[in-house]
Amino acid sequence: MSDRTILVTALQGAGWHPAAWRVAGSAARRLSSLGHWRDVVVEQDLLGVDAVTIEDSFTAGPVDARGDLDTRSVVGRLDALLVANAVAPATRALGLVPTVSVTHTEPFHVATGLQTLDHVSHGRAGWRVQVSPTPREAALFGRRPGGDEASVLFDEAREVAEVVSRLWDSWDDDAIIRDVTTGRFIDRDRIHNAEFEGSFVSVHGASIVPRSPQGRPPVFSLAHRADAAAFAVDVADVVLVTPGSAGREAQDLLDEVRHLEQVAGSDVRRPVxxxxxxxxxxxxAEARDDLAALDAAAGTPYAVGTGSDTSVLATTIADLVELIGDLRGLGYAGVRLRPLRIPVDSTAIARQLVPALVTAGLRADVASRPTADLRTRLGLAPAVSRYVRTTAAQGVPA
Structure with missing residues (x-):
């Protein structure tokens, strides 16, 4: 079996469980500090995790049945993209994948912010693309009514993702020439305007950021339902699905992604x-007791349909290694794990799970992991600019 099992840790506040902030030793007092994020991210980096995703939203936290902020949960968050840029210099090999919504964000800002992260991290940026469907989020911007149908949001998101990709390609790798003799800093012919007219987005011009180390940072998308899966296959390099186990459901979800790739005419098999x-x-038993205690503190179970859109596992390292091995056997490239408690479970992922996966032959030792860009680490092909392809097709040297 390949040793390239992908391991991603999903970071959110004090943890994904709404009551995680009440656990002894939680980071609740430091959630708004750069030190908290740096400590958690550096631990994942040093001990061999491939990437972290950083959650974000236009809401300050979960809402209760009345639509008000749920005061029993963590309320308040830092901007994920800014956090990723801030912690990048403290890391060496870890991929940094902030969540950035496309629903109320200009594609120009999405593109340039992620390009900046890719430069700051020397090619370790990624993007978890997300839509923002609620009226509460829309009200913060005042430009459009909230509550758009999911199909409309995903159609808009497709256009934004296309524009972002064009902006990422708008500078050739060698556009900056620094020709002292002629006094030219750039070759203007190597910068291309991203001309796009769509139903939702109209963009004309090039990025202000030179082409980043990866060209295009890898895009992650959550395919937790049918319309989201179709969107993910259209725009993402890495697809996240939410199986309950390594059984029939997991196989069906993987088969659906492969089917959608065929329908889309794609010859690329994305990492799932x-x-x-x-x-x-x-x-x-201990894990189940700890989860029950968290559920009791929250006043409701944290499970699919009640706060979570994926399976919640109270488990051990040994059982988790077995599950990951079974998923690999089905054809999964790896896992993204959402620690219910930070730093308790995020530390266990880095300090215990990583070496256990190495022992099981599911990962290479941390000393031999690739330190190249995130695309390479994920097993993705290099991102070739659409303008390079066009130039080559016309028989003109690129």
Whole structure:
């Protein structure tokens, strides 16, 4: 079996469980500090995790049945893209994948912000693309009514993703020539305008950021339902799905992604990651007791349909390794794990799960992991600019 099992840790506040902030040793007092994020991210980097995603939203936190902020949960968040840029210099090999919504954000800002991260991190940026469907989020911007149908939001998101990709390609790798003799800093012919007219987005011109180390940072998208899966196959390099186990459901979800790739006429088989929420204990009984205590503190179980859009596993390192091995056997490229408690479960992922996967032959030792760009680490092909392809097709040297 390949040792390139992809392992991604999904970071959110004090953890994904609404009551995680009440756990002894939680980071609740430091959630708005750069030190908290740097500590958690550096631990993942040093111990061999491939990437972290950083959650974000235009809401300050979960809402209750009345639509008001749920005061029993963590309320307040830092901007994920800015956090990723801030912690990047402290890391060496870790991919940094902030969540950036496209619903109320100009594609120009999405593109240039992620390009900046790719430069700052020397080619380790990624993007978890997300839509923002609620009226509460729309009200913050005042430009459009909220509550758009999902199909409309995904159609808009497709256009934004296309524009972002064009802006990323708008500078050739060698556009900056620094020709002192002629006094030209750039070759204007190597900068291309991203001309796009769509139903939702109209953009004309080039990015202000030179082409980034990866050209195009890899795009992650959550395919937790049919319309989201179709969108993910259209725009993403890495697809996240939410199986309940390594059984029939997991196989069906993977088969659906492959089917959608065929329907889209794509000859690329994207890495598919199983996206799971985990609470890790020294025994299953201990883990289940800890989860029950968190649920009691929150006043409701944290499970699919009640706060979570994926399976919540109270598990051990040994059982988690077995599950990941089974998923790999089905054809999954790896997993994204959402730690219910930070730093308790995020630390267990880095300090215990990584070496256990190495022992099981599911990953290479941390010393031999690739330190190249994130695309390489994920097993993705290099991003070739559309303008380079066009030039080559016309028989003109690129």
């Amino acid at each position: 990651l199983a996206d799971l929420a985990v609470l890790i204990g020294s025994s299953v």
